[in-house]
Amino acid sequence: MTRPVQGLRAWMIQRVSAIYLALFTLVMLLRLLWSPPGDHLLWRAWLASPWVFVGFTLFILLLLAHAWVGLRDVIMDYIQSLRWRSVSLAVVAGALLGLGIWAARLLIVVATP
């Protein structure tokens, strides 16, 4: 991306992730409404199936990226003070990273029956 246009990378990440997130959630919602997994074992088995697992992991990664770009935009819009902006961004980044690590752990649980 060329230098004179600042913010293009974030914008692109937000838009591209949005498309995948929209498609994935819609497909998953329809699938789960059509035939909901009746119990814990069926749920785990479905989550561990190849396409679902890869798609879901990708979903989590892109969701965190999408949430970060969005929340960062909100923080930059409403918090002008450098100190509080830094604090807010740090807290949000930390929270999203923490959620990512927690999600990774759950994915490992799902992947290892």
Add this chain to the structure above:
Amino acid sequence: MSTPSDRPVFLNLLQIRFPATAIVSIAHRVSGVWLAVSLPFVLYLFDLSVRGAQGFAHAQTLLQHPLGRFWLALFMWAWLHHLFAGLRFLLLDMELGIEARTARRSAVWTGALALVTAVLLMGVLW
């Protein structure tokens, strides 16, 4: 951050008039923040559901409780509004429907669609 200027500032939200496009837009932002804030709880439910049959049942119980149902309804509406308003933004990015009258109309339809599908979805999930 920009340097301060002497230009007048008017930010009285109670007096500024908001067209449909503005309302759908701010709702898109609010729903986005709300979804993000809900992530820990959503991940908690997911955690419960994969750890064992007991956890799975517990997650179901939480969602079937009146408060859980209420939360789910709000969550569904937030997600659907964020989704539809977001898709509208993507179209506007491509300059589709960017003329003022079209944009206002699409904003109304988007907001209404989100609300209606949220109600329908909650009806199905109930």
